[in-house]
Amino acid sequence: MKFSSKQFVASVKEKNSYEPEFIQAVEEFVGSLEDFLNKNPVYLENKILERLVEPERVIIFRVPWVDDKGETQINRGFRVQFNSTLGPYKGGLRFHPTVNLSVLKFLGFEQIFKNSLTGLPLGGGKGGSDFDPHDKSDAEVMRFTQSFMTELYRHIGADTDIPAGDIGVGAREIGYMFGQYKRLKNEFTGVLTGKGVLWGGSNIRSEATGYGLVYFVEQMLRHSGEEIKGKTVLVSGSGNVAQYAVEKAIQLGAKVLTMSDSEGTIYDKDGITEEKLDYIKNLKNVRRGRIKDYAEKYSAEYLEGKNPWSVKADIALPCATQNEISKADAQALVDNGIFLVGEGANMPSSLEAVDIFRSNKIIFAPGKASNAGGVAVSGLEMSQNSMRLQWTREEVDDNLQKIMKEIHAKAVEYSKDKDRIDYITGANIAGFKRVADSMIAQGLV
Ligand code: NDP
Ligand code: 2IT
16 A cells, blocks of 8 residues: 555545645645655554544534624634544634634644644644634623633533634633633633633743744754854734744844734834834734834834735744745745744745745744644643642743753654754654554544
């Protein structure tokens, strides 16, 4: 039996023809596994891939709520419970108008292997809604999240499925959802992560994805005899992941030139300082305004309707959303001298962009390795909740650094080329192997 990734992707396409993002994630994954699977036929004999691409369960539900004008609104809610081999389903909730089953299946599929890489007992899942929190009042967000949880609560639990944040779901949304879950179940458990540090949340969870990304990039740089100090960095996005990636990069001596939102990019030639970043945190997390205001306040350049990828720099950290780096963007980055790309977002690089990075020998970290710090600290939040304890910032940060270092080491171990590390293949094989061996051990379920 010889495995052909092309044939396998064709069969996934046939079955899921309306799910382009999911097909893309599967294609990227199985393409890098071909040699490994042909050398290890036990995974083919056990039909591991065929089983992995079918979620264990998908829940889709109606979310009715009333807006501030008294008008009824209907959104669609989802939870994809993808794989529970390594632990309870674990993964974020995304609230964004582009949310659909394809997007959540791609995210859930990636989450399985990301969670595996953390070494923690976490299965993979993802959920969310096509609700757009951008133009909503706090009261509307509360009514929507309460309605969302009124259905979701029966499908999740601290030992079953533990959602967290993602795009459009931050501290405010997690707070309202936790409150409603507690009210419905009359139980205070660690059913969500990303909770406030005053009421069961872990220290460093907010920071974890962005910090973890920069810790991973540090490892890659060290491996190539470089350091982050003095490097110029492009960051996209200005949400949770972007803010803390910028914070850590600045702390380690890098110069961050850009941040963005869905309307445009700010290009600050002098570099974003900690003080300027505080302004962005307040602008985005409290006032919920647009990044354009930064350009006006600090006389920075504003690239309206553009992403950061045309700016010259050493390192690119995409931290906004999927497919935000097109083929042309990747070429522009290469032409401008970028030598390292670390994905903070999930699947921000299109397949064509990845090809361009590969053929130009760009050091490239796929999101499922480099953005795993967020879910890793979620796993640590679950441990703390089970113990009814809270660790200090230093303890959690130490653990996060160790986990990112271990993920880097695993990717290096499974990379075919030891001189120029293929982090995609390395991370995919390492993530896959733990799940696949455990699936075989647990029998055909
Ligand atoms: P936030 O909602 O906090 O921020 C998202 C940022 O990306 C905002 O600046 C937003 O701009 C921008 N953005 C969103 N959609 C688009 C779009 N279609 N085009 C351009 N810009 C866009 O989300 P997070 O920071 O939590 O998530 C960012 C990425 O990181 C996502 O891919 C997520 O899956 C991934 N991730 C998140 C983790 C976490 O712990 N939160 C963990 C691992 C990965 P605007 O405000 O204008 O919409
Ligand atoms: O994509 C991700 O890893 C997340 N959004 C975080 C998931 C989590 O459960 O913390």
